[in-house]
Amino acid sequence: MEVGFLGLGIMGKAISVNLLKNGFKVTVWNRTLSKCDELVAHGATVGETPAEVVKKCKITIGMLADPPAALSVVFDKSGVLEQICPGKGYIDMSTVDPETSTKISQAITSKGGHFLEAPVSGSKQPAETGQLVILSAGEKALYDEAIPALNVIGKKAFFLGQVGNGAKMKLIVNMIMGCMMNTFSEGLVLAEKSGLDPRTLLDALELGAIANPMFKGKGPAMLQSTYTPAFPLKHQQKDLRLALALGDENAVSMPIAAAANEAFKKARSLGLGDHDFSAVYEAVKNPK
């Protein structure tokens, strides 16, 4: 199966390499084209533009930073829309709001193409090992056609119905994750300031009812102020912002998410946007 791939950031690169390792032919494009070189070393071919990739491949996947990036790759000159046509599918795995996804879906389907939104849970390492959780919605026929690729990319693919449902589910999951990371950071600071060893807090958490892979995976590095990006902090703040907008739209009061968003904004203002999202700990440590 030949697959196109647009966007070779942390996630796009890991997913593309995994597809290549599993025998897929992959044609890649990235805005900064030089990032394609590493994929070529793994056996990929390169398209000069998103349109060129779509022209070559029956199914093209996008994994872009945010709503403006996702829209740009589809609607700009030499974008996806120029070559999408009946028989071709576009799967957007970027984390965006339902409105962005719907706009892309309408444009693709109005040209006879097929569209699936498929944002993912799980970070760099699950992307490398095909252990993502895929939250897809849109055209069921494209979902069915893409199953061989989705099965390589993830350990579970949900199909959630109409376009927008995948985006909503992803934003809700990440809203919870951002709140948890913020609370976790507050707990670590409180342990330290009140005279406890935060490493003992990690051990106690690990053995109790709120043990989870995030605390276990990120905690020790946070205590060493190491924030090598797996999930960039600027994207976590984007997801909280988009989840809060979804809350506004549905009149859902989310004071905890709003407070978490403030902490992530603070962290961004400290220049931590490109660090891992666990760097919110630094903003919690130094709230002024």
Ligand SMILES: NC(=O)C1=CN([C@@H]2O[C@H](COP(=O)(O)OP(=O)(O)OC[C@H]3O[C@@H](n4cnc5c(N)ncnc54)[C@H](OP(=O)(O)O)[C@@H]3O)[C@@H](O)[C@H]2O)C=CC1
């Ligand atoms: N990292 C993670 O753990 C996870 C991330 N996500 C989501 O996946 C998406 C990608 O994340 P991630 O790989 O971490 O992000 P990165 O920041 O590592 O990569 C972003 C990608 O988007 C491209 N891009 C940015 N702006 C534009 C633009 N205007 N036009 C075209 N391309 C653009 C970048 O191109 P260039 O190289 O030229 O800058 C790059 O390929 C995001 O929506 C994120 O929220 C979802 C699950 C987990």
Ligand SMILES: O=CCCC(=O)O
């Ligand atoms: O959107 C990013 C999610 C990261 C994760 O699920 O670990």
